[in-house]
Amino acid sequence: MSIEFxxxxxxxxxxxxxxxxxxxxxxxxxxxxxxxxxxxxGIKNYVVDLSAATSILDQKTITTYQLGTEFQYIKFPHTxxxxxxxxxxxxxxxxxxxxxxxxxxxIRAPLEYVSSYEGALAWFNS
Numbered sequence: 001m002s003i004e005f006x007x008x009x010x011x012x013x014x015x016x017x018x019x020x021x022x023x024x025x026x027x028x029x030x031x032x033x034x035x036x037x038x039x040x041x042g043i044k045n046y047v048v049d050l051s052a053a054t055s056i057l058d059q060k061t062i063t064t065y066q067l068g069t070e071f072q073y074i075k076f077p078h079t080x081x082x083x084x085x086x087x088x089x090x091x092x093x094x095x096x097x098x099x100x101x102x103x104x105x106x107i108r109a110p111l112e113y114v115s116s117y118e119g120a121l122a123w124f125n126s
Contacts, residue, residue: 003030005037011121013045014038019052027057031074044080047120053087056095080109083120 002019003026014037016030038044050056084100087093100111114120 003033005033007037007041007043009041009043011045012043013047013121013124014041014043015047015049015117017049017052019054021055022053022057024057031076035074035076038077038080044077045120045124046080046082047085047114047117048082049085049117050087050092050096051085053092053096054089056087056092056099076109078107078109081124082109082111083114083123084111085115085117085120086113 003022004017006015006017008015014034016034018026018030022030034046084096086096100108104111112120112123114123
């Protein structure tokens with residue numbers, strides 16, 4: 001697992017950087033850690049940098065769908081905003097798009113695709 005959390009208090013942002021492969025266990029841990037940090041810091045803006053992710057959920061569509069569906073049960077507040085920097089790997093990008101589509105269809109808080117951390121800050125401040 002290669003998931004790193006960085007709390008940027010000056011920007012009021014939690015940056016989640018993901019590299020290499022993302023397993024089911026990784027994603028579930030990331031979700032719980034995200035809720036934990038939200039409760040600890042009160043920060044509601046997240047940047048998820050997937051640019052270096054090479055595989056998401058073993059690229060299995062049914063697994064991705066199931067985890068996307070489960071999103072509605074993790075009690076992620078609708079007052080949060082998540083900016084996502086998509087993977088450069090084509091297959092990982094497709095899986096990320098599919099996962100987010102399922103989450104959004106399950107009433108996910110606002111999510112925006114951006115090309116950089118600075119782009120995320122601009123979206124948060126708009």
